[in-house]
Amino acid sequence: MRRRRVLGLLVCVAVLVLFSVASLAFGSRVVSWPDVVGGVLHPAPDDIAQAAVHARIPRTVLGLLVGAALGLAGAVMQGLTRNPLADPGILGVNAGASLFVVVGIAWFGLSDLNQYIWLAFLGAALAAGLVYAIGSLGREGATPLKLALAGAATTAAISSMVSMVLLARNDVLESFRFWQVGSLGRADFSQIGEVLPFFVVGALLALASARGLDALALGDDLAVGLGQRTGSIRLLGAAAAVLLAGSATAIAGPIAFVGLVMPHLARTFTGPTHRWLLPYSAAFGAALLLGADVLGRILTRPQDLEVGIMTALLGAPFFIVIIRRSKVREL
């Protein structure tokens, strides 16, 4: 196990570095290696290539942050719900955040990220609570099928409410249409700075819940027997997931499947121990999001394909593989 963890770490760091460089170099204009270095360290103001690299820095940083947040949120949610299909996109958490952000923009005239980020948290928390409550009713508790269906149905319900709000306001619709796909294209450092504290707090809470999640994986009875308080573990984990997913949605729009796929990949390197699984999921999430963003930019040059679309196209087949592998009884 130990050798695999080291191997996984090396692979991950290599991939992250590779994708970061690619993210700086590729775009509507492809930039040479010396220009990438120059653009990062001391951009010459009159060199277009170096200016392009400089402009791509915030986008790359945001990709790393959002990807890490989503990977971490997914891993925590999968641990909390003991459910291989948990993901902020599938369970409707992103949709809840979207609805509250749209209402904030359309009805209360909010325009600033640090105003509506709180709405995003509130929406994410309410949606997460609702979906989990509905999905866990009944004798068998929260099975993957019930949770996924509750999430899909809630997402459908929420998106028609979003349409209702938007149709009355053409101006908001115009900007929302682009936010809705999930994209890193509008990043700048002041916005990243506003969300960064939430990412950090969310990540710390997630790491603090790692031991509790390990105990929870044994089942509630055993966890209590081991001296863990399951209620407070759940609360801690849920707070972490909502903070991470909510702030990622607020800044980049709803992005699905990163949180679903990456914990599964990370688990092949780390095994089920959350102390290791959580940081690896974050790193893998960052790599996936950045990779998807770069791939989207390369595929449809000179335009870029939004990362939210890329992750759905890459992630959904993975979801299908997981379902096909598991036995019907487990679903």
Place this chain on the structure above:
Amino acid sequence: MTATLTAPAPTPGAVVGAGRRARARRWRLVLVVLVVALLAVMLLTLCVGERSYSPVDVLRVVLGQHVDGASFTVGDLRLPRALTGILVGIAFGMGGVMFQTMLRNVLASPDVIGISAGSSAAAVVAITAFSISGPALSAVAVAAGIGVAGVIYALSWRRGVHGTRLILIGIAVGAMLDSVISYTLSRAAIYDVNEAMRWLTGSLNSAFWPVVRPLAVAVAVLAPLATVLSRRLSALQLGDDASTALGVSADRSRLVLLVVAVALVSVGTAAAGPIAFVAFLAGPIAHRLVRGSGALLWPAALVGALLVLVGDYAGQHLLGLRFPVGVVTGVLGAPYLLWLLARSNRSGGSL
């Protein structure tokens, strides 16, 4: 007291027979009430609007006579709209209830598990990239709906198709297709928000006579077919093993039913977009009305038609702003959906 003693005890056969007759009576009553309600709402939507006409004028227009003013407003605008609404509602209601019974889960309606998304995505791409319209567009949407359903069915095949796996894979495929729709819409120059909303939530704003004709033909073929097949549906409802024991092969029946149900839903989607939750809600509402007294297919179809007509009328005239029908049914349906979700999870999930 003596009377009860001397009265002859009814034979078990008579009790069963009386129960059966009472159920059949209730089923017919529900059907009649729904038809009457549908006709009444249709008359209302034809008569009352920005300009209102008397029922006599409207009837004359419907019968083909010329009435100044009313001939255009009622004959060319309101009548095709109402007919499209009814036909689409029937298609969604039937398709939805077939899915729900077949997969034995209320939540497994075509709009949740990605079938409608398939038709929508194909239609959006066909419009924006290839500027296809008219009957060709319907054909594309239907073909795509069946194709997507086939892909979902094939992906969930592992020594037979299990309902649970089918639903989950449908959700994943639906998420992919939704991102295709979002992408296409964000790229296309949207001069007309209505057109976009039609493919996202469903709307009757482009329902004129050229839409009605192919739709009417398709529903006239598919609805009787569904009625004939619904006997297999009730066998499937008992579970795969029981239905095989009754001589209804589970996998083959599911395939045939799936094709008809998907065709119904795609035809509806091609005409009006995926009107939110109609396919989802028609079955459960019909179930509450009928209370186990008979087949759900036609009651669900009529409930679907009523939902679309009432939702469209409310969106047009009652809410101040003009909302497409899909937004109205989506917002009104959402609370009911959540309640249903909670209830069905507690009680096991089937209709």
